[in-house]
Amino acid sequence: MVNYNLIAPYYDFLANLVFGNTLIRAQQKFLESIEPNSSILILGGGSGQILTDIDNIVKGCTINFIEISTGMMELARNRKVINNTIVFDQHLEPSTRTYDIIIMNFFLDQFTES
Ligand SMILES: C[S@@+](CC[C@H](N)C(=O)[O-])C[C@H]1O[C@@H](n2cnc3c(N)ncnc32)[C@H](O)[C@@H]1O
Numbered sequence: 001m002v003n004y005n006l007i008a009p010y011y012d013f014l015a016n017l018v019f020g021n022t023l024i025r026a027q028q029k030f031l032e033s034i035e036p037n038s039s040i041l042i043l044g045g046g047s048g049q050i051l052t053d054i055d056n057i058v059k060g061c062t063i064n065f066i067e068i069s070t071g072m073m074e075l076a077r078n079r080k081v082i083n084n085t086i087v088f089d090q091h092l093e094p095s096t097r098t099y100d101i102i103i104m105n106f107f108l109d110q111f112t113e114s
Contacts, residue, residue, distance in 0.1 A: 001110065004046070008071030012047050027105050028053050036060045038100040043092065044068070044107035048076025051086060059083040064099070066092045 004011065015023050027050055034040070037060040042050060045065045054061065061084040067073045068090055077088060 004069035005071040008047065008069055008075060011072070012049060023106070024049065024053075031057055034058045034061065034101060038062075039098070040064070041092075041099040041102045042066065043102070043104040044110070045076060045103075046072050046105075048072075048079040050103065050105065051076060051079045051081050051084075055081045055083050061085070062087070064089065064092075066090070 007014070031050075031053055034054065034057070036058055038058070040054070040061050040063045042063060042065045045051070045067045048065065048067075051063065051065065054063065063084055063086045065076060065086055065088050067076060067088070070090075073088060073090065
């Protein structure tokens, strides 16, 4: 498993350098379908760019942002979010809680098939 702490400050810059804005556009594509006041789970949210993107288009959501890298998490915590409530966690604890939307951009490909 890659540890993103070292590259956290450069991740967005490098991703943009390699892929242009295609990754950002892919992440933003479906955000407009989010209803206000939704309950959202974000797995492996990285630097939290998506928090800003969501905040720009919808209000009143509760977002559980899960990110294992402390470096990434610090960047995400510094994002300016005013229209929605963010709960930051390093791990997703087992629970019976349900969500309206689960977002896991470029997350599952980090795991082996098993
Ligand atoms: C390829 S990056 C994608 C980041 C972001 N979703 C994006 O699209 O810019 C994958 C992220 O998942 C995080 N991650 C990896 N394994 C994780 C785990 N078990 N729990 C939470 N986050 C994890 C990494 O630290 C990294 O920030």
